[in-house]
């Protein structure tokens with residue numbers, strides 16, 4: 352479904368991605384975990400066709416990038432990121448912002464078909480935000496904004512949903528509510544690719560994890576095989592242990608930092 356083969360990305364003599372190989376198959380949901388600046392967002396931008404590798408191949412939904420119109424590809428790929436949020440109109444009502452997801456528009460400059468309006472309301476209902484549909488986007492809390500992004504991304508019924516740190520800036524309550532909505536997506540036929548620095552966001556729906564450090568994949572595969580104390584030490588350089596509770600990994604730091 353998504354295949355990155357020997358992908359390198361070099362800018363100003365700096366290797367940002369170094370021989371990245373990732374093979375994501377139908378039925379899998381992937382978490383990409385790594386420190387700040389390790390190359391996570393660059394991978395997501397490549398899957399979306401916004402950034403092209405210096406060398407290597409990327410195939411998404413059986414289409415080899417470089418030989419297809421990536422704008423067409425993006426109709427099958429939902430993307431949730433802070434950069435995209437900043438392009439949306441803070442002065443539009445929430446239902447209208449959600450409706451723009453149907454066509455991947457940033458704003459409407461034409462009449463909106465009634466069925467698209469109805470669909471936007473039902474997507475808002477599915478993330479428990481129906482009561483805020485008439486409120487302006489700019490007046491929402493951080494958590495509500497993230498849920499609006501999720502509802503908007505689901506409008507076009509994408510086959511792949513890519514999320515770049517959707518829980519950044521959320522308090523514990525808002526984070527858990529959003530993660531619950533994301534976990535519910537396992538009932539749908541959609542592949543999730545999710546980037547974070549935080550292991551506890553690995554909800555049960557995630558089947559696979561890729562660990563990235565300084566542009567290199569350190570380990571990738573089934574989450575319980577990859578999320579070992581040794582592998583995480585290689586990424587974070589902190590001695591820790593992992594406790595699995597209800598199929599979620601929780602990290603406990605052990606010993607002293609840097610000793």
Ligand SMILES: Nc1ncnc2c1ncn2[C@@H]1O[C@H](COP(=O)(O)OP(=O)(O)OP(=O)(O)O)[C@@H](O)[C@H]1O
Nearest residue numbers: 362363367385386387388389390391392393394548
């Ligand atoms: N087009 C580019 N030109 C030059 N440098 C780039 C480019 N794109 C990314 N980088 C650099 O590559 C590195 C990896 O960036 P990226 O945004 O992929 O990291 P990240 O793992 O998502 O980080 P964070 O968790 O902090 O968001 C950074 O040091 C960034 O400055």
